Amino acid sequence: MKAIAVVFGGRSAEHDVSIITAHIPIIESLKATGNFDVWPVYISKDGDWYADKAMNEMTFFKQPDYEAILKKQKKIHLSFDNGLELVWPGFRDRKVKIDVVFPAMHGTYGEDGSLMGLLRMAKVPFVGCDMAVSAVAMDKAFTKQVLFAEGVLVVPFVWFTHEDFVSKDGVLKEKIAKLKYPLFVKPVHLGSSIGITKVTGKSRHPGEGRDPELENAIEVAFHYDDKVLVEEGVENLIEVTLPIIGNDVLTLASVERPLNKTEFFDFKDKYLSGKGSGVNSEYSKIPADIGDDLTKQVQELGRKTYKTLGCSGIARVDFLIESTTKKIFVNEVNTLPGSLYVHNWKKSGVSGVGLVTKLVVLAEERFTSQQSLTHTFSSSILQKVGGPKVQ
Amino acid sequence: MKSYLKNFFPRYHLRYIRTLVYMLQASEYHTGDFLRWFARTRDFLHVEERKQLVKTIKARVFLGFGYLFAIFLCVLALWVLIVGTLWWKYPLFFLMALFAPYLISYSLVAFLFVLRLVQWPIEYVMTASAKKKLRAHRGLKIAIAGSFGKTSMREILKTVLGVGKKVSAPPGSYNTPLGISSFVKTLKGDEEVLLFEMGEYYPGDIKRLCDLVEPDMGVITGVNEAHLEKFKDISRTQKTIFELADYLASVIGAKAGIQQGLLYVNGENELAKKYAREDVILYSRSGAGEWKVEKTDTDLSGTSLVIQKGSEKISAHSNLLGLHQVGPLVVAADIASKLGLTSAQIEQGISETKPFAHRLEPKTDAHGVTTLDDSYNGNPDGVRAVIEFLSSLNGSRRFYVTPGLVEMGAKKEEIHKEIGRELARAGIEKVVLLRNSVTPFIEQGLQEGKYGGEVIWFSKALEAFSALPNLTVQGDVVLLQNDWPDQYA
Numbered sequence: 081m082k083a084i085a086v087v088f089g090g091r092s093a094e095h096d097v098s099i100i101t102a103h104i105p106i107i108e109s110l111k112a113t114g115n116f117d118v119w120p121v122y123i124s125k126d127g128d129w130y131a132d133k134a135m136n137e138m139t140f141f142k143q144p145d146y147e148a149i150l151k152k153q154k155k156i157h158l159s160f161d162n163g164l165e166l167v168w169p170g171f172r173d174r175k176v177k178i179d180v181v182f183p184a185m186h187g188t189y190g191e192d193g194s195l196m197g198l199l200r201m202a203k204v205p206f207v208g209c210d211m212a213v214s215a216v217a218m219d220k221a222f223t224k225q226v227l228f229a230e231g232v233l234v235v236p237f238v239w240f241t242h243e244d245f246v247s248k249d250g251v252l253k254e255k256i257a258k259l260k261y262p263l264f265v266k267p268v269h270l271g272s273s274i275g276i277t278k279v280t281g282k283s284r285h286p287g288e289g290r291d292p293e294l295e296n297a298i299e300v301a302f303h304y305d306d307k308v309l310v311e312e313g314v315e316n317l318i319e320v321t322l323p324i325i326g327n328d329v330l331t332l333a334s335v336e337r338p339l340n341k342t343e344f345f346d347f348k349d350k351y352l353s354g355k356g357s358g359v360n361s362e363y364s365k366i367p368a369d370i371g372d373d374l375t376k377q378v379q380e381l382g383r384k385t386y387k388t389l390g391c392s393g394i395a396r397v398d399f400l401i402e403s404t405t406k407k408i409f410v411n412e413v414n415t416l417p418g419s420l421y422v423h424n425w426k427k428s429g430v431s432g433v434g435l436v437t438k439l440v441v442l443a444e445e446r447f448t449s450q451q452s453l454t455h456t457f458s459s460s461i462l463q464k465v466g467g468p469k470v471q
Numbered sequence: 472m473k474s475y476l477k478n479f480f481p482r483y484h485l486r487y488i489r490t491l492v493y494m495l496q497a498s499e500y501h502t503g504d505f506l507r508w509f510a511r512t513r514d515f516l517h518v519e520e521r522k523q524l525v526k527t528i529k530a531r532v533f534l535g536f537g538y539l540f541a542i543f544l545c546v547l548a549l550w551v552l553i554v555g556t557l558w559w560k561y562p563l564f565f566l567m568a569l570f571a572p573y574l575i576s577y578s579l580v581a582f583l584f585v586l587r588l589v590q591w592p593i594e595y596v597m598t599a600s601a602k603k604k605l606r607a608h609r610g611l612k613i614a615i616a617g618s619f620g621k622t623s624m625r626e627i628l629k630t631v632l633g634v635g636k637k638v639s640a641p642p643g644s645y646n647t648p649l650g651i652s653s654f655v656k657t658l659k660g661d662e663e664v665l666l667f668e669m670g671e672y673y674p675g676d677i678k679r680l681c682d683l684v685e686p687d688m689g690v691i692t693g694v695n696e697a698h699l700e701k702f703k704d705i706s707r708t709q710k711t712i713f714e715l716a717d718y719l720a721s722v723i724g725a726k727a728g729i730q731q732g733l734l735y736v737n738g739e740n741e742l743a744k745k746y747a748r749e750d751v752i753l754y755s756r757s758g759a760g761e762w763k764v765e766k767t768d769t770d771l772s773g774t775s776l777v778i779q780k781g782s783e784k785i786s787a788h789s790n791l792l793g794l795h796q797v798g799p800l801v802v803a804a805d806i807a808s809k810l811g812l813t814s815a816q817i818e819q820g821i822s823e824t825k826p827f828a829h830r831l832e833p834k835t836d837a838h839g840v841t842t843l844d845d846s847y848n849g850n851p852d853g854v855r856a857v858i859e860f861l862s863s864l865n866g867s868r869r870f871y872v873t874p875g876l877v878e879m880g881a882k883k884e885e886i887h888k889e890i891g892r893e894l895a896r897a898g899i900e901k902v903v904l905l906r907n908s909v910t911p912f913i914e915q916g917l918q919e920g921k922y923g924g925e926v927i928w929f930s931k932a933l934e935a936f937s938a939l940p941n942l943t944v945q946g947d948v949v950l951l952q953n954d955w956p957d958q959y960a
Contacts, residue, residue, distance in 0.1 A: 112937070
C-alpha cells in the first residue's frame with residue numbers, strides 16, 4: 081500500500097479552506113480507494129508541522145480547541161534521505177516513508193510553489209502543478225503578462241507594488257485613468273477572492289482625479305499583499321470556469337457558470353454557501369448555459385492557457401465573457417481549485433476516487449519523466465580554479 | 472493470549488453494563504438471542520456501532536439493575552476480603568472478581584424473567600381489554616401476515632382505501648399482542664377499516680394475534696427464509712404464517728359488502744402459492760381476483776399500471792418502484808372496489824402511494840446521484856425484486872451495497888450465492904460488500920455467474936457510506952440493501 085501524505089493548512093489566509101479541500105474530497109477519496117495509507121500532514125498557522133491519523137477525520141478540526149490539542153503533540157521533522165520521510169523525533173525516531181505527496185494548501189507557501197520546491201528537493205512525486213507554474217499562476221499580474229505575451233486575451237490591467245504606489249503615485253494614477261470603469265482591485269497573490277473590491281467610479285472627483293473608493297480598495301488590497309492589480313471590469317459579464325486535469329493529454333470537466341448572487345464570485349459564495357460539500361455546488365450551473373459555440377471556445381482557450389503556463393496534474397481556468405460581443409478573456413488560473421472542484425467532476429462523470437487516483441498517476445508519470453532528465457555533468461572547472469586563465 | 476487479555480479487561484469497563492442492556496434491547500428482550508450473542512462475543516467495547524441504546528423506561532430499569540448488581544458484587548467481594556479470616560478468602564475474592572462480568576450478564580437475564588412474571592398479568596389485562604374493544608368495533612379488520620412485504624402492503628392498503636374510507640393501522644412495526652393492544656386503545660370507534668400487521672417469530676404467534684384481532688379478511692404476502700434461524704425449518708415458518716389462513720377458514724358471514732374469511736395470497740411466492748387453498752385469491756403482477764393487469768412500466772420515477780375488470784379500466788401511476796409492487800397495488804384496488812370505491816378514487820389512491828422510509832426509497836442528491844434506501848429489506852424475495860428492478864434501469868451505473876442477509880440459518884450459503892449469481896446476471900456494474908460471515912458467499916456467487924463488474928469491499932458500513940459519495944458520479948444509482956444489526960456482528 082502506497083503511503084501518501086496530504087499536506088494542508090499552512091501560513092496562508094486560506095488556511096481553513098485548505099483544511100476543507102484536504103478532507104473533502106482528497107482524504108475521503110484516497111481512503112475510499114482502499115489503496116493508500118493516508119498520512120494527514122497539517123501545517124499550523126504558526127508554521128508547525130504535525131502528522132497524526134486522527135486528523136484524517138474532518139471532525140478533528142471542528143473541535144474548537146484543536147490547535148491547543150495539537151500543541152501538546154510532537155511536531156514532525158522531514159527527512160530528505162533519498163525520498164521523503166516524516167520523522168517524529170524521540171529517543172528512537174519514528175519514521176514513515178512517503179511515496180507520494182498530495183499538496184492541498186491554498187495560497188501562500190502552498191499553492192505559490194514554495195511547497196513544490198521543497199518536494200522537488202525531497203525527490204518525491206507530488207500531485208498538481210509544479211513549482212514554476214504555481215509561482216506564476218499565484219501572481220495574477222504575472223499570469224496576465226505571460227498569457228498576453230502568448231496571444232491569449234486578458235482584460236486591460238495595471239499592477240504595482242506598495243513601493244510603486246507610494247513613489248510613483250502620479251504615473252500610476254495616469255495609467256489607471258486609462259482603464260474603463262468599473263474596476264476590480266485585487267491583491268495579486270491571494271486566491272479564494274479574498275481582498276478583492278469592485279470600484280464603480282461613483283465617488284470619482286473628475287476635476288481632482290481622485291477616487292476615494294478606488295483608494296480605499298487599493299488600501300484593502302495592500303492590507304493582504306504588497307503587489308496589487310487594478311483591472312477593467314467586463315460589461316454584460318458572464319463568468320465561467322473550467323477545471324482541467326492532465327499532463328500531456330488533457331481531460332476537461334464541464335464548463336461551469338457560477339450563479340453568484342453578489343456582484344462577483346467572492347469568498348463567501350465560493351466556500352460558505354454550499355451545504356457541506358466544501359465548495360459551492362448550489363449556486364452554479366453545470367454545464368454552463370452559454371451555448372455550444374462559446375463552450376467550445378472556452379474549452380479551446382482553457383487547453384491553450386493550461387499548456388501555455390505549463391500546468392500539470394490539475395488546474396482551473398477562470399474566464400470572463402462579454403456576452404454581447406462574445407469576447408472571452410482569461411481571468412486567472414488556479415493551480416489548486418477549492419475541493420478540486422469535485423462537484424463539477426462528478427457531474428462530468430469523474431468520481432472523487434477517480435479524480436484522486438488519476439492525479440496520483442499523473443504525479444508519478446511527471447516524476448518519472450523528470451527523473452530521466454540529466455541534471456548534472458562532469459567538469460574540471462573546480463580543478464582549474466586559481467590556475468592560468470583560459471584564453 | 473494478548474488478544475484474549477485485550478478482550479477480557481473491557482468486561483470490567485463501565486460501558487460493559489450499557490453494552491449488555493443495549494444488546495438486550497437490540498434482541499427485543501429475547502433471552503435466547505441475547506445469550507447466544509453473549510456466548511459468541513469477544514469484544515464488548517465495540518458493540519454499539521450501527522445503533523445506540525435508546526433509553527426507554529425498560530432500558531433504564533435494566534441499566535439501574537445492572538449497575539446496582541455490579542456495586543453489590545464489588546461490596547460483597549471487598550467484604551470477603553476484609554472480613555474473611557481464613558486462607559480461602561483470597562481465592563474466593565479472585566473467583567468473584569473473575570466471574571463478576573458473567574454474573575452481571577446472567578443476573579440481567581434472571582431479572583428479565585422476574586420482570587416477565589410481573590408483566591404477564593398486566594399484558595393479559597391489556598390484551599383482554601383490547602380484544603373486547605376490537606370485538607365490539609364495527610370496522611372491517613384486515614390482517615396481513617408473511618415473511619416479508621407486510622409493511623408495504625399495509626401502507627398501500629392504507630393509502631388506497633383511505634381515499635374513500637376512514638382507515639386506521641398501528642404505526643411503525645406494532646405487530647405483537649402488546650403493540651396491537653396499545654394501538655387499539657387509541658381507536659375512536661368510527662374507523663371503517665382496521666389494518667393489522669402480524670409479526671411471526673415463533674410457531675403460534677399468528678394464531679395468538681388472530682385470537683386477539685379476530686380479522687374479517689387477510690393477506691399473506693409470502694413465505695421465505697426470513698427469521699429461519701428462529702424457525703429452523705421453512706415448513707414451520709409456512710405453517711405459522713398460514714395460521715392466518717386456518718383462522719379465516721372458520722370465519723363466515725359478510726361485512727361492509729365483503730365476504731368474511733376472504734384471503735389474498737401472493738402468487739409470485741412459490742411457497743405461499745403451494746400451500747394456499749383453492750378458495751383464496753392469488754395475486755401477482757398479472758392481476759388479482761377479477762382485475763387483470765393490462766400494462767406495466769417501472770423506472771426511477773415510479774410504476775405505471777393499467778388494470779381492467781370487465782368494462783372498468785384504471786390507468787394509474789404509483790410512486791412505488793419495481794414491478795413487484797404491482798400485485799399489492801391490485802390487491803388494494805380489488806378490496807377498494809369491493810368496498811365501493813369508484814375507479815377515480817382507486818386511481819387517485821394508487822397515485823398517492825409512495826415509497827416508505829428505508830424501503831426502496833429514492834433520494835437524489837445535489838450531485839445527481841440517486842440513492843435507493845432499501846435498508847429495511849432483508850429477505851431473499853425482496854432482494855430478488857430489487858435486483859430485477861435495478862436490471863431494468865438502463866443508462867445508469869448501478870452500485871449494489873449490502874452486508875448480506877441475517878437469520879438465514881442453514882440456507883445462508885445457498886441464498887447468498889444465489890444473490891451473487893442474480894447480481895451477475897443483472898449486470899450490476901459495482902457490487903459493494905461489507906465483510907462478515909455471509910458476504911464471501913455473495914462473492915462466490917458472483918464468480919460462479921462470471922461477473923464482469925467490480926467488487927468493492929469495506930469492513931464497516933460506515934466506511935462504505937462515507938466512501939460512496941467519493942465513488943459515484945452524476946446519474947449513478949446506489950442501492951443500499953439491508954442493514955446488519957449489531958447483534959449479528
